[in-house]
Amino acid sequence: EVQLVESGGGLVQPGGSLRLSCAASRFSFKSYAMTWVRQAPGKGLEWVSGISASGGTTYYADSVKGRFFISRDNSENTLYLQMSSLRAEDTAVYFCAKDLKGNTALVTYMDVWGKGTTVTVSS
Amino acid sequence: EIVLTQSPATLSLSPGERATLSCRASQSVSSYLAWYQQKPGQAPRLLIYDASNRPTGIPARFSGSGSGTDFTLTISSLEPEDFAVYYCQQRMNWLTFGGGTKVEIK
Numbered sequence: 001e002v003q004l005v006e007s008g009g010g011l012v013q014p015g016g017s018l019r020l021s022c023a024a025s026r027f028s029f030k031s032y033a034m035t036w037v038r039q040a041p042g043k044g045l046e047w048v049s050g051i052s053a054s055g056g057t058t059y060y061a062d063s064v065k066g067r068f069f070i071s072r073d074n075s076e077n078t079l080y081l082q083m084s085s086l087r088a089e090d091t092a093v094y095f096c097a098k099d100l101k102g103n104t105a106l107v108t109y110m111d112v113w114g115k116g117t118t119v120t121v122s123s
Numbered sequence: 124e125i126v127l128t129q130s131p132a133t134l135s136l137s138p139g140e141r142a143t144l145s146c147r148a149s150q151s152v153s154s155y156l157a158w159y160q161q162k163p164g165q166a167p168r169l170l171i172y173d174a175s176n177r178p179t180g181i182p183a184r185f186s187g188s189g190s191g192t193d194f195t196l197t198i199s200s201l202e203p204e205d206f207a208v209y210y211c212q213q214r215m216n217w218l219t220f221g222g223g224t225k226v227e228i229k
Contacts, residue, residue: 007160012177035218037167037220042220044210044220044222044223045159045161045167045210045220045223046220047211047212047217047219048216048221058219061216061217062124067154085210095166095167097166100169100178106214107214107218108155108172109157109169109172109212109214110159110169110171111165111172111178112155113166113167115165115166116166
């Protein structure tokens, strides 16, 4: 079964940094764009960032641009999200997700999701 | 940014009834729209993509329609496991999600 497992969440002070990881298994990770989506407590879904299959193209929501950095290691089947200058409003469950359509530079729709990792920004 | 507005916010229905959920875009997204289902404590599940296509494994009672700015998700006959929150998402210009519609048991 195709699987994504996030890790790296936790409690961090405002202004701090955190790196999330997403380990992928049982599919050709290097062939698919990947995405991070977050969900604040009791709120809806918010797209955060995306990266092309090769890693050569990245996309960010305006709310995180300049603070978050997405990357991937296709040899390790792992997706990352480096988060810095964290704010209280970044508190959320962060999901990584696989793109539906392979071999594209774009992020489109997400057909496989991890269970999420919780990030809490608080002093 | 393309804003997606979902209505109603809450839909109260009984099992076996038909559910009709709406998603309106602030500008045309062509057919680049998806629908997701999310249950409490779970990740979202892709139900429909490109406005009307069902991924493998999604029951036929879920159908999508629309193009441009107005889209509909229809659940033909609600099963007990269909009570959840539903989100639309566009990919025309970056990615954005709608605010969600909660389908609750009446």
